[in-house]
Amino acid sequence: MPEQKPETRPDPNAVPVAVVSRLSLYLRELQHLIADGKETTSSSQLGRQLGFTDAQVRKDLAHFGHFGHPGIGYRCDELIGAIRKILGTDRQWRVGLVGIGNLGRALLGYRGFEQQGFRIVAAFDNDPVKVGTLVDGVEVCSLEQLGETINQQQIELGMIAVPAPQAQQVADVLVAAGIGGIVNFAPVTLRVSGQVCQVGVDLARELEQVTFVVSNRIAGS
Amino acid sequence: MPEQKPETRPDPNAVPVAVVSRLSLYLRELQHLIADGKETTSSSQLGRQLGFTDAQVRKDLAHFGHFGHPGIGYRCDELIGAIRKILGTDRQWRVGLVGIGNLGRALLGYRGFEQQGFRIVAAFDNDPVKVGTLVDGVEVCSLEQLGETINQQQIELGMIAVPAPQAQQVADVLVAAGIGGIVNFAPVTLRVSGQVCQVGVDLARELEQVTFVVSNRIAGS
Numbered sequence: 001m002p003e004q005k006p007e008t009r010p011d012p013n014a015v016p017v018a019v020v021s022r023l024s025l026y027l028r029e030l031q032h033l034i035a036d037g038k039e040t041t042s043s044s045q046l047g048r049q050l051g052f053t054d055a056q057v058r059k060d061l062a063h064f065g066h067f068g069h070p071g072i073g074y075r076c077d078e079l080i081g082a083i084r085k086i087l088g089t090d091r092q093w094r095v096g097l098v099g100i101g102n103l104g105r106a107l108l109g110y111r112g113f114e115q116q117g118f119r120i121v122a123a124f125d126n127d128p129v130k131v132g133t134l135v136d137g138v139e140v141c142s143l144e145q146l147g148e149t150i151n152q153q154q155i156e157l158g159m160i161a162v163p164a165p166q167a168q169q170v171a172d173v174l175v176a177a178g179i180g181g182i183v184n185f186a187p188v189t190l191r192v193s194g195q196v197c198q199v200g201v202d203l204a205r206e207l208e209q210v211t212f213v214v215s216n217r218i219a220g221s
Numbered sequence: 222m223p224e225q226k227p228e229t230r231p232d233p234n235a236v237p238v239a240v241v242s243r244l245s246l247y248l249r250e251l252q253h254l255i256a257d258g259k260e261t262t263s264s265s266q267l268g269r270q271l272g273f274t275d276a277q278v279r280k281d282l283a284h285f286g287h288f289g290h291p292g293i294g295y296r297c298d299e300l301i302g303a304i305r306k307i308l309g310t311d312r313q314w315r316v317g318l319v320g321i322g323n324l325g326r327a328l329l330g331y332r333g334f335e336q337q338g339f340r341i342v343a344a345f346d347n348d349p350v351k352v353g354t355l356v357d358g359v360e361v362c363s364l365e366q367l368g369e370t371i372n373q374q375q376i377e378l379g380m381i382a383v384p385a386p387q388a389q390q391v392a393d394v395l396v397a398a399g400i401g402g403i404v405n406f407a408p409v410t411l412r413v414s415g416q417v418c419q420v421g422v423d424l425a426r427e428l429e430q431v432t433f434v435v436s437n438r439i440a441g442s
Contacts, residue, residue, distance in 0.1 A: 012437040017272070018239045020433045024426040032410050051238070087429045088436025095428075103327035107424070110324070111385065112408030116425040117432075157431060164332065181431035187333030189253050197434040199427045203328070204337040205245040206420045207316075208308045210378060210402035211338075212241045213418040215309025216233040 010064055010086070019060050020087070025050050026057070027083045027116075030076050042073040089117035096155040096179075098170050099162035100125040100140050103185055107161055108136040120159070122149050143170075147177035156180045164188040171198070231285055231307070240281050241308070246271050247278070248304045248337075251297050263294040310338035317376040317400075319391050320383035321346040321361050324406055328382055329357040341380070343370050364391075368398035377401045385409040392419070 029049050033041055043061075044054035061067055064086050067079050084090040095113070097104055097120050107113070108120055123135060126143045133140050141149055149155070158174040160167050160182060167186035174182055174196075181197040184190050192198040250270050254262055264282075265275035282288055285307050288300050305311040316334070318325055318341050328334070329341055344356060347364045354361050362370055370376070379395040381388050381403060388407035395403055395417075402418040405411050413419040 010437055012434040015433075017430065020430050021426060023433075024423065024429045027429075028410060028423065086433065088432035089429060093428075093432055101327070102323055102330055106322070106324035106327045109322075110408065110424055112423065112425045113428070115408065116429065118425060118428050156435070157428065159428075180435045183427050183431055187331065187336065189249060197431050197438075199430050201424065201427045202245065202249065202333065203331055203422065204333045204339060205242065206404050206422045207314075207334070207339050207378065207380075208245045208248075208310060208337065209238065209241050209420050210404055210418050211309035211314055212236075212244075212307065213233040214377070214401045216231055217418075 015063050019063055022050075022052070022056075022060050023083050023087060026060070027080060027087070030074075030080045030083070034076050034080070038076060040073050040075055041079075043068075046074070084117070091117065093118050093157055094153065094155050095120045095157045095159055096122045096124065096146075096150055096153070096174075097138075097159045097161060098124045098143070098146070098174070099160060099166075099186075100127075100130050100135055101161065101163075104161040105135060107159060107185070108138060118157070122153050122155060124149075143173070146173050150174070150177040150179060158182045160184045160186055160190075162186060236284050240284055243271075243273070243277075243281050244304050244308055247281070248301060248308070251295075251301045251304070255297050255301070259297060261294050261296055262300075264289075267295070305338070312338065314339050314378055315374065315376050316341045316378045316380055317343045317345065317367075317371055317374070317395075318359075318380045318382060319345045319364070319367070319395070320381065320387075320407075321348075321351050321356055322382065322384075325382040326356060328380060328406070329359060339378070343374050343376060345370075364394070367394050371395070371398040371400060379403045381405045381407055381411075383407060 026046060029046055043057035047054045047057045067082055068074055095118050097107055100123055108123065120138055123138045123140045124143050124146050125131060125140050130140045131142045158179045160170050162170050164186045167184060167188050168190055171182055171190045171192055175192060179196060182192065184198065184200045189200060190198055247267060250267055264278035268275045268278045288303055289295055316339050318328055321344055329344065341359055344359045344361045345364050345367050346352060346361050351361045352363045379400045381391050383391050385407045388405060388409050389411055392403055392411045392413055396413060400417060403413065405419065405421045410421060411419055
């Protein structure tokens with residue numbers, strides 16, 4: 001039987017961002033199937049649930065290896081393991097969260113992170129009233145301790161949840177402290193040097209996907 | 222001079238989701254350019270800032286019409302107007318938010334929504350302590366008032382920010398009340414009938430994009 005795991009690490013620059021983004025969707029759907037008691041699936045079933053064609057699913061996965069079994073399809077747990085390995089979430093990542101307002105508190109309590117392999121191990125805020133308190137079991141440190149704490153606690157990823165005008169400054173401190181990647185929740189585009197992987201979370205983007213469909217449906221009906 | 226606006230409404234099913242998603246990115250980048258005092262741009266400049274090729278930018282926009290001017294490129298404000306019209310955000314949308322925990326409060330305070338044309342006009346929670354209070358100027362109603370309020374207040378979109386186990390039930394009530402579209406922030410996949418456009422916001426997805434790049438870089442170096 002052929003080896004089902006990816007044989008070589010993909011070049012992250014050679015794989016379209018959209019493919020990586022769909023891997024996350026496949027992973028969630030597979031986790032959902034497992035929770036429903038399903039052991040195997042097919043590219044057409046996986047695609048149908050998510051609104052993609054089976055060809056799209058096969059093409060996306062073909063970037064990373066061959067994962068199907070003749071006459072069986074995909075084994076859900078095996079494909080989950082393979083995708084997590086590709087995404088790098090087959091281990092836990094240590095995350096530092098900057099900004100403990102409502103959004104920061106929501107992120108600290110968000111169950112979806114731990115489920116997918118992310119653990120917020122440190123939190124930072126510049127409000128002296130918050131510094132030293134515990135939020136969801138995580139101690140809030142001052143922003144001055146950011147660089148030192150990132151090194152001591154071996155934090156690999158930073159999440160930015162400060163107001164937009166402060167986000168760039170926080171990003172600069174994270175980069176200077178040697179962070180590997182940044183996920184920015186502030187509604188502002190950050191300029192970060194090419195050495196650090198930075199992704200912005202734009203909470204209005206999904207709303208725009210919905211209004212695109214709803215308004216064009218109304219106009220077309 | 223040719224008319225620069227889209228002449229016909231696109232069929233929302235014929236345009237790939239990824240294209241719509243990139244329209245949001247182009248829109249943000251154009252807004253950023255305007256804020257920086259730039260009046261015109263090109264597909265290569267727009268693409269470079271976002272990590273896409275100029276061919277990708279042109280192909281995406283070509284789904285909806287011709288927006289460039291010979292010798293000038295794109296006029297930023299004109300292209301912003303065209304994209305907002307395509308996305309349906311050239312007007313304000315009335316949004317109802319369900320779940321006033323930390324995430325709900327963060328969403329109520331999130332400046333990015335108003336900037337892009339979304340106004341949360343009603344909030345709902347099943348906690349009697351919260352019902353009747355004002356959060357960011359919006360009165361919290363009980364879940365029992367959901368259907369009635371959606372009709373009275375002409376709410377078109379619902380945002381779900383309740384814990385995962387309650388999300389499906391809330392979606393069912395929103396659908397029954399005749400909502401046009403749903404954006405789900407709970408870390409769970411909803412099953413919604415095809416008549417209602419539903420998009421899930423997966424806060425771990427962007428983290429996975431970052432770990433993909435960071436872990437494959439480490440492995441490749």
